[in-house]
Amino acid sequence: MNLSNQNYTPGSSQPFIHNNEDEIDLKVLLFNYLQFWPLIFAFMLVGLIGAFLFNRYSNPIYSVQSSVLIKDEQSGLSMDLFESAGFGLQGKNNIENEIGILKSYSLAEEALNELNFNVEYFSEGLIRDVQQYDKLPILVEVDWDQPQIVGGLFEVEVLDNNSFEIKIVKQEFSVFNPDDPFYKSKLDKEIELKKSVYSFGEIISGENYSFKIEQISALQGEKIQFKLIDTPSLALKYKDALTVSPINKQASILNLGLETPVRKLGEDYINKLMEMYLQRDLDEKNRASESTVIFIEEQLSGITQSLESSETQLQKYRTENNIFNLSEEGAVIFERLQELGKEKSQSELNLKYYQTLSDYLVNNQSGELVAPSIIGVTDPLLNSLVESLSQLQAERIRLRTNYSDELPAVRDNATRIENTKKALKENVNSAIQNTRNVIADLNNRISSIERDVNSLPETERNLIGIQRQFSINENIYVYLLQKKAEAQITMAANMPKNSILDFAKSGQIPVAPKSKLNYLIGLILGLILPIGFITIKDFLNTKIEDPKELEHQIKVPLIGMIGRSNTDDNLPVLNSPRSTVTESFRSLRADMSYLSANKEKLTILFTSSISGEGKTFVSMNMASVFALMGKKTILLGLDLRKPKISEDFNMPNDIGMSTALSSNTPWRNTVKKTSHADLDVILSGPIPPNPAELLLQDKFTQIIEEIKEEYDVVVFDCPPVGLVSETKELFALADINFYVFRQGYSMKGNTAILNNLVEKGGVSKMYGILNDLHIDKGYGYGYGYGYGYGYGGNSYGYHEEVQLPWWKRALKRKS
Template structure:
């Protein structure tokens, strides 16, 4: 029935050295938190309220998504020849990671931001928050970005009338943007101020670091707006970081572009413009080859055009002067043979010029200006494949270096591939130049052989043949170049990006942030966790004894009982209110004496504590009172000679007492005073002596106690705190049972070590613990089955006069039990 109660018959061993296991009673822990349920409930309601307010007034963020198809190009003719040679990296294929890098590149974002003109952001003031305006602007700012501007801060504009407005600085966190160094911004050295507060619409507003004008569109008087300036590099970097690009799955070559933004239309416009710039850049790279071809042909045409005009004039002049217009039959045959050879020689020389130009480009690392061989009539499939691949690699390098460093894996791989391709191309070009020179030499030999036949013709016809021959050569070359130029322009006009937009940007219907349901749940959880955490930390840092279970685990003697809080000012509740719950707790302690005193007829009980104020005098008085109610002849002896209190509780004068008997020959019978109850007498401590410890240690005191034991059934010692004075340790030998009093919410947890030392080192036996002033509920009923708050304590179903209303959760548990 009583935990850790010693067996009285086992007197040969220390009955108090009891092994106690540390265990956590979850039920007690639960009810410890339940006593704070109003605080926890209020915290949860507050958490829900704050989460609702956050959802209500925070800016909604929407996700804008689109998709791009990245198509792989077919390998160029002849590229399969390099696979066996170890040039597999030359194969034309799209690299998904590279395309992702291009879409997230700073340069592409900068082009999109510049096209959309997003450098001014407008906001409309709300009740609590401000919302960005993107469409249907009420005012429009025109900013001079050719001079320094204040960026990052904010201005406030209030419309006065249709002609004027008031301008002020709302946020002075400005930085200075310098167009000469756009990627580096500095802080203003002085506070930014405006020359005046009222300006006119259309007026140029200038300062040391700003210049802009405001035009009225649809705003009305008293409208209030905010605006801020942002430079293009900063915006491009911002959108570059916010844009997410990823393949829809590992096997697909479809890229998904997404952007989270508070302004849905702005996000849609940005992604659409970004995709447009992406495809336009790709098309420009494709058109670069055609443009280079046209440029090369125009250079050739500029030289041949003059030669054609000159030879035409010479031919016409000769015909006119010599009146010779046609060749003879023999001359016509010779001319046709020469014309074929000269035409072939001219085309071969153009090819030679192309090879030489190509070689110079490769030597000077001008791969971006290479002309496609097929455009100028070179039909070598291997050379065409190499040149085409070289152009693609050069374009890819330009795109990669705009977003990656030279040491990045993608750029290094591109550089290695270009080096291998250039090496193969140089070898092919060198071989082509040698073969072309041999072909030209052979054609020259054939022409010289035919020219021998020309010498057999008459001089007039021979000269006409020469002029005709020169004119025809130039004319054929000119026509041939015009044809190739037209082909290049047609190719440029027919170029299309290999990639395509699958889905244009579209915003979701519901915002992705704030997550309203999740926020409410987080608010509810935080509202629950924070007070529980506070309670846990408070209990952890609490140095006072509150939990009876914890006290029982810390002391090495049984905790024999608990005394509830005396809510009245009466220090004698047992005598004056015998049906109170406090009286019942002392009756419970009296009943326990039957098991602790080994059926003794006379009983001496000692009460002490660690420090003053723990209620040992209150417990002593009422313990003596509860025995007096039984009809036992009881006496209470005040032994706290330093700080007596019993006299005040009984309204007696402390003029004589135990100190009087011990310091003089006064018999103890003469200092006995009545308490008002026939079976209850009191010996006060008496006047405070100069040597209280020495008085109590006299043999005379032991003699007095022996005489008192013969006269009374129950003797109660109210001793001084053992933690403060030394004489109490000597008094334990005079008592049959000793009680060590702790007070809930007052006694320090470290005081338990004083009691443990008395048992372990002082050899004190037959001592028990009592918890006084129990009023803090640390768990339903404490789990003791005796004392306060359970059985006869608390709400006792009409057994006592003072009814204590239990909390609703305790009443519910009792109904279940």
């Protein structure tokens, strides 16, 4: 028969195979936690109460939503030409760039500069303060042009319609300096106001603060709290709080969201942010028209004076020489000169534009470029390059607003700008040279016609010259005025390319606190915390608790489990024969028939690692259970250092084994009768000075042999093998050796002592017993027959039944 610790189940009459160890582990784990159910229930209740209080007294948070349509740019001739040139400019808006603009610090700052968010007002509540935004009882006006203390909390109590009392509630102040707005210095000293009572409209000033409070609708006795916040801090706060995302991957509609405890405040902020976003887009479009108007006005300022001078000269000459019209021949010549002069003026204006554009490129100037088409340049490639450069520069401004220069998109933008400038420089240089050639050709043609003028009378020749100069200036002046009007009309007609689909609107139901989720979190925390504590406690526990774990650790079979007695009686077998503990000893006795088959007489040894593990309790009751079945049994108290048997049998320890070994007293004279006819006891006797030497002498072996001859069952109650050495010599005298462990008492390291005895000490027929097993630990169910009986008052079956708790009965029914 194989009695290895892998397949032997104590308390059964045959080997038993564990087929479902995972299920057993879960049951054991469940029972281990259920014994602490009051603690777990209390924590879960506290968690639910905490969630209720959090939901009840937290400020509700609302979600404010809006949407913006990002329109695609229409691809035109200039874009097609630029794409064909290989510069790779995308014709559509980059949605990620637009998201970056909407979430940028600069746009948030622009929006906040238009709003009055720098003062937050609160009304004091019983548990929490409530922020006020609309219909304020007072208005705090702050002078942000000088350093101001920010971050702390003031409280105003209205005394009457003309005065109020102010005090500082929280001193967590920092100093905001408008000259260095991004670096606030924390105040180490407390701020003290010069006085506590002020009049409404009176300036409250001191070191690093200056503001005044105006009365609006505050009532006498009303208390209002407020704190000052600088715009850079607000911009960072709202920048991080704003969420911007496309409705899906294919759409160019962006959703803007903000969570805030004040719905109207969130709506005002998002609406203003979208307004500034569209205004920025419009400003970028208008910059090109504004640059065109400025360029034209610069040209007009020079031509106006020339036009006035030539007009005055023409009138004077006509008056003085009494000539108003040219002859037919002179009119033809003048018309030819006027046409060539007009062409020359246009070419000179184009040349001036090309030179301005060349200086812009050579000097790496910034700002908007004047479109060539505005001046009358019809070169499609030049128009395309200028338009593309303007778009790339606008994109660079947007990217640098939100990203560093090391970002790949920024570097790519810079590369495309350089490539575009290079191509534009080559085109402009070629245009300058071509224009100069055109002007030179026109000059030659004009000189040729001027030779025909010499054939006219002197008066007519002079009139043609003066009238020609006036006509040239007039044509240029009219042309520039026309172009200026066109630019102004374009600027007036400009509209943002993007548009608002939905203005900001707040939801009616708060998004936080999430009541159901908080209850769930409170419940889970109330469950996890005690379970975690129990798990850590068990993990750090160095005592033996789980029989299954003990069975896996020892190198011998775990042959029996002895439950905890529900009385103080250490002899339940004799005094309570129907108790469950007695039944566990009967079960162990039945198992021994397989350990010592076909033996009429039996010697059994009980030992343990240390004192207190119950080896004496087990040995006394094991001897008693054999005596009850009619076996002539003797119990030997061999623990000569710390005798205990005499107390439990109410016998004086005046004579015993130490007496027989240290004197000539026959061992039979040391035998004492018990209340049961078949059970005798030899006590340990008076404590000798040399207990180890007494047990190791030959006389002891001879006494044991004689005792074996007279008794059917001999039970050794030996001293702990982990503390004394003589027990090791006694193993050879026994037929069966039992090593006793005690649940919740024996150290897990004690299993090494038993394993060393078997592996290195050569002890054979060694078996383990787990004493004081109590079912409250949760290890009694599903492990084997021996666990079903004998665990204190919580038993079932045929012996002194005690009602189990409801949860144990329910689990038993399921199993």
